[in-house]
Amino acid sequence: MKSVTTDALKKKGMKHMTLQKKDALSGYMFIAPALLSLLVFMVYPVIASFAISGFDWGILTPPRFIGLENYKTLFKDPVFLESLKNTFVWVIMYVPASILVSLIVALAMDMPLRGIGFFRTMFYLPVMTPMVVCALLFVWIYNTDFGALNYILSFFKIAPVRWLTDKNISLISIALMSVWKHSGYNMLILLSALQGIPESLYEAAALDGITPWRKLINIKLPLIMPSMYFVVLTSVIDAFQVFTEVYIMTKGGPGYSTYTVSFYLFNNAFEFGKMGYACAMSVVMFVIILTVTLIQDKIMNKNVQYDT
The missing domain is CATH 1.20.5 (Single alpha-helices involved in coiled-coils or other helix-helix interfaces)
Structure with missing residues (x-):
C-alpha cells in the first residue's frame, strides 16, 4: 500500500x-x-x-586595425568638440523645458471640465505626427521671409527674426519645436499618474482647508514622482540622441551651431564613409549616456517612493 x-x-x-x-x-x-x-x-x-571603433574602415575598403587612434583623433577634432558642446546645451535646454510644459499641461488636463477629452487629444496629436512632418512644418513657420511666425510678429512692428539662420538662436528654435512635438507623450504619462491619486486624499485635504498650491506641493507632486522619475530619465536619454530635427531643419547650420554628436556621427558614417571614426563617436556617446543615466538614477531614486 x-x-x-x-x-x-x-x-x-x-x-x-x-x-x-x-x-x-x-x-x-x-x-x-x-x-x-x-x-x-x-x-x-x-x-x-x-x-x-578600433579600425580605419571606409565601408568599401578593407578594415585596417589602428587601435585607439580614432579616439585620439576624436578629442582633437574641433567639429566633434563643438557637436558635443551643442549636444549638452541641447539636453540642458530641452529637457527642463519639455518636462515643465508637460507637467503644466498635465495639471491643466486633469481638471474636470466639459470637453477636456478634446483638448487632451489635441495636445497629444503632435506625438502621433511623424517628426519629418513636424520639422518641415516648422521650417515653413520659421521662414525669415514668408514664415507664419514672422508674419504675426510684423503686426507688432517687430523686425523679421532669422529663426534658423542665426547661429545664436537656431538651436533654441529647434528646441521649441521639439518641446511642442514631444510634450504630449510626457503629458499623458503624468496625467495618468495624477488621475491615479486617490480622491480620498483630496477630500481629507479639503477638510483641512488646504490651498491649491499646498495641494500641488504636498499631495500631487510627491505622489507622481515615480512617473516623473521615468519621464526625466527617458527624456535625457532621448535628448542626447537628437538627430532628425537637426537634419531636416538646419543640416547642422548655420556653420556648426546646430551640429550634434548624432548628426556628426551620421555624416561621418554615411557621407564621408568613415565608419570606424563614427563608431568611436557612438562609443563615446554610449559611455556619456550611461554615466549620466547612472548618476541621474542615483540622485533621483533617493527621492522616489514606490507603492508596495
Missing part, C-alpha cells in the same frame, strides 16, 4: 514538473521574437560598434 502511494506521488510530481516545463517553454516562445529583435538590433550593434 505504501509503495502504491509513493509511486502515485512520484507520478504526480513528474506530471507537475512536466507542466512547469511546458509553461516555461511557452513563455520562452512568447518572448523569443522580442528577445531576438533585442539581440539583433540593439545588443549586436553595440558590440559591433565597440569592435569597429
Whole structure:
C-alpha cells in the first residue's frame, strides 16, 4: 500500500514538473521574437560598434586595425568638440523645458471640465505626427521671409527674426519645436499618474482647508514622482540622441551651431564613409549616456517612493 502511494506521488510530481516545463517553454516562445529583435538590433550593434571603433574602415575598403587612434583623433577634432558642446546645451535646454510644459499641461488636463477629452487629444496629436512632418512644418513657420511666425510678429512692428539662420538662436528654435512635438507623450504619462491619486486624499485635504498650491506641493507632486522619475530619465536619454530635427531643419547650420554628436556621427558614417571614426563617436556617446543615466538614477531614486 505504501509503495502504491509513493509511486502515485512520484507520478504526480513528474506530471507537475512536466507542466512547469511546458509553461516555461511557452513563455520562452512568447518572448523569443522580442528577445531576438533585442539581440539583433540593439545588443549586436553595440558590440559591433565597440569592435569597429578600433579600425580605419571606409565601408568599401578593407578594415585596417589602428587601435585607439580614432579616439585620439576624436578629442582633437574641433567639429566633434563643438557637436558635443551643442549636444549638452541641447539636453540642458530641452529637457527642463519639455518636462515643465508637460507637467503644466498635465495639471491643466486633469481638471474636470466639459470637453477636456478634446483638448487632451489635441495636445497629444503632435506625438502621433511623424517628426519629418513636424520639422518641415516648422521650417515653413520659421521662414525669415514668408514664415507664419514672422508674419504675426510684423503686426507688432517687430523686425523679421532669422529663426534658423542665426547661429545664436537656431538651436533654441529647434528646441521649441521639439518641446511642442514631444510634450504630449510626457503629458499623458503624468496625467495618468495624477488621475491615479486617490480622491480620498483630496477630500481629507479639503477638510483641512488646504490651498491649491499646498495641494500641488504636498499631495500631487510627491505622489507622481515615480512617473516623473521615468519621464526625466527617458527624456535625457532621448535628448542626447537628437538627430532628425537637426537634419531636416538646419543640416547642422548655420556653420556648426546646430551640429550634434548624432548628426556628426551620421555624416561621418554615411557621407564621408568613415565608419570606424563614427563608431568611436557612438562609443563615446554610449559611455556619456550611461554615466549620466547612472548618476541621474542615483540622485533621483533617493527621492522616489514606490507603492508596495
